Amino acid sequence: MFFSEKVLLSNKVEMPRLAFGTWQISPSDTFDCVSEAIKVGFRHFDTALSYGNEAAVGMAIRKSGIPREEFFVTTKVPAEVKSAEGADGAIRESLYNLDLGYIDLLLIHAPMPWEEIRGAKRYYKENLDVWGVMEKLYAGGSIRSLGVSNFQPSDVNNILKNCNDLPMVNQIKVHPGSSAAVTLRAAAEKGIVPMAYSPLGHGKALSNPYVVEMAERYGVSPARLCLRYTLQRGCCPVVKSTNPAHMADCGNLDFVISDDDMRFLSCLGTMKNLKKYSAK
DSSP states (O other): OGGGOEEEOTTSOEEESOEEEOTTOOHHHHHHHHHHHHHHTOOEEEOOGGGTOHHHHHHHHHTTOSOGGGOEEEEEEOTTOOSHHHHHHHHHHHHHHHOSSSBSEEEESOSSOGGGTTSSOOOHHHHHHHHHHHHHHHHHTSBSOEEEESOOHHHHHHHHHHOSSOOOEEEEEOBTTBOOHHHHHHHHHHTOEEEEEOTTTTTGGGGOHHHHHHHHHHTSOHHHHHHHHHHHTTOEEEEOOSOHHHHHHTTOOOOOOOHHHHHHHHTTTOHHHHHHHHTO
């Protein structure tokens, strides 16, 4: 079962490869979902201050009866927070909400506010201000690991050139048809571990006929195929489900996708490759 698989971050902290995500799970449902995920074997939980459910994540972990040190919790500084003062307040709010003593991994949620996510301004200076606050709390022990999310190589390089502590993780969107090849290659070159959110393509991949056919050939569900794809891309996938059976299914990833099928999944959606695959 892949629930016990871990990856070693650059600061020697071990992070479980599979994370249970809580994006768009309401605060009222989060406690039950996280509790069920703990029962099936998840030990890494991904949340964010902007999700509004950190407190429920923390409560489920505290009430599980399992030692705190067996869990790994990731949360994020909101994308809209781009000042040292704002970052300090946001991080302390997350620590209070979670009430777990420390945060295992803290990320900057995005390099710019969400309403400007496709804009030209990269907020280089502002992200360095936020990073500086994160470094201070990391040095103080309330944060065990630091990273970023949705950062392009230029955003990451801005941090790398001006920081004391290097980013250990970059959480980005990776799923069949969205390979993020440039960002993944840049991460590998810098020793940054990529986490893959939306590994099922917001659920769309599950009904894609090519994914469904390939999954049948491997004797697995489309969800397991997508998760295995992100693992073989070198990523740590963040999965989400409210169904205990589906949660448990996420841990059964002991199969290997062939190189040819990996190449196809990486460029899924281009007519050239769809035609080539259909001709097999």
